[in-house]
Amino acid sequence: MKFDLAYCLSLDDKLSIYDVRDLNFDESVAFDSAKEHFQCPNDACRLAFDAANVLTTFNAKNVNYVRTPHFKNTPGTRHVAECPYVSLKAPTSGVEADGAEVDDGREEHFPSELLLTRREYVRKPASPAVAADMIRDDVKPASAASDVEHPSRESAPDKTSVFAHPVECFVSNFADKELLKRMPLKIGEHTAPYSSFFKKIEYLQDNKGLIYWGKIKEIRDYTQSFRIDFEQKVWFKQADDAKKKPYSVNVYLSKKLIDNYRKRKAFLEEIKHAIDSDKELFCFFYGVTPELKQVPSKKNPEQTFGVFSANIENLDHFIVREAPGLLD
Numbered sequence: 619m620k621f622d623l624a625y626c627l628s629l630d631d632k633l634s635i636y637d638v639r640d641l642n643f644d645e646s647v648a649f650d651s652a653k654e655h656f657q658c659p660n661d662a663c664r665l666a667f668d669a670a671n672v673l674t675t676f677n678a679k680n681v682n683y684v685r686t687p688h689f690k691n692t693p694g695t696r697h698v699a700e701c702p703y704v705s706l707k708a709p710t711s712g713v714e715a716d717g718a719e720v721d722d723g724r725e726e727h728f729p730s731e732l733l734l735t736r737r738e739y740v741r742k743p744a745s746p747a748v749a750a751d752m753i754r755d756d757v758k759p760a761s762a763a764s765d766v767e768h769p770s771r772e773s774a775p776d777k778t779s780v781f782a783h784p785v786e787c788f789v790s791n792f793a794d795k796e797l798l799k800r801m802p803l804k805i806g807e808h809t810a811p812y813s814s815f816f817k818k819i820e821y822l823q824d825n826k827g828l829i830y831w832g833k834i835k836e837i838r839d840y841t842q843s844f845r846i847d848f849e850q851k852v853w854f855k856q857a858d859d860a861k862k863k864p865y866s867v868n869v870y871l872s873k874k875l876i877d878n879y880r881k882r883k884a885f886l887e888e889i890k891h892a893i894d895s896d897k898e899l900f901c902f903f904y905g906v907t908p909e910l911k912q913v914p915s916k917k918n919p920e921q922t923f924g925v926f927s928a929n930i931e932n933l934d935h936f937i938v939r940e941a942p943g944l945l946d
């Protein structure tokens with residue numbers, strides 16, 4: 619059983635595992651998922667048990683994960699019989715032989731929208747024990763089964779502000795082309811199925827404002843920036859050319875941008891790991907579209923050559939990761 623959300627006691631809010639990862643790596647907030655209490659997102663279920671009835675996390679703190687992060691039951695987690703999160707794998711008795719749960723490694727909860735404004739969290743100024751009592755007093759049991767507390771909340775379960783979430787949906791379900799065609803994704807004003815919102819870097823001329831992705835050829839570490847070179851080239855015909863020619867594609871990451879990033883440490887770990895890795899890596903980004911630029915040649919600075927290039931402007935919408943399922 620995987621949970622799309624879990625109730626976080628200290629934040630008094632329901633979080634996705636991607637929210638949790640974002641908080642873990644955020645150096646501007648004090649949050650450590652290993653010390654937090656996560657509970658069943660079904661209010662009625664949660665209220666039936668004490669604060670010790672918790673869920674656990676998988677890949678909540680691993681910067682470079684391959685297998686899909688999620689919340690799961692502990693061997694002792696209990697749910698009420700009518701809880702929608704009860705499954706055969708998590709009996710209501712709470713007694714499981716070995717606590718082992720089947721994990722097919724796919725992200726099943728597709729956000730329908732990536733919010734470009736980051737979610738804000740307000741921590742409750744109370745100890746976990748007091749917080750649990752407050753929750754019990756607050757909630758009306760009759761309406762507790764559904765999430766009716768914040769009906770218009772922007773962080774509704776089908777929306778996310780964490781880029782890694784839709785990326786994980788795309789990566790882990792890549793083999794299921796029909797599913798990716800069916801599931802819609804909205805970013806800003808643009809809505810498209812996952813299958814077309816994610817655009818291979820070599821086809822970036824097809825449409826602007828998409829999530830571009832491609833296999834990384836090389837990452838170069840310069841004084842002021844990192845440069846990510848993609849393996850695939852863009853075929854483009856310039857005005858004075860007779861036919862299309864292949865052009866390299868790259869994106870630049872400014873080190874100044876990284877130094878000011880709230881997830882600086884985790885980001886540098888991601889990049890350093892990528893530079894040292896002998897695995898095939900992929901880069902995903904949203905917010906900029908590489909354009910043809912003329913840059914001076916290293917060997918002969920008077921000469922220039924064309925390359926499709928962009929400067930990443932928001933590190934929240936940039937990911938380098940392993941994605942074995944995307945390899946042909």
Ligand SMILES: [Zn+2]
Pocket residue numbers: 658659660663664696697698701702703704
């Ligand atoms: Zn439950």
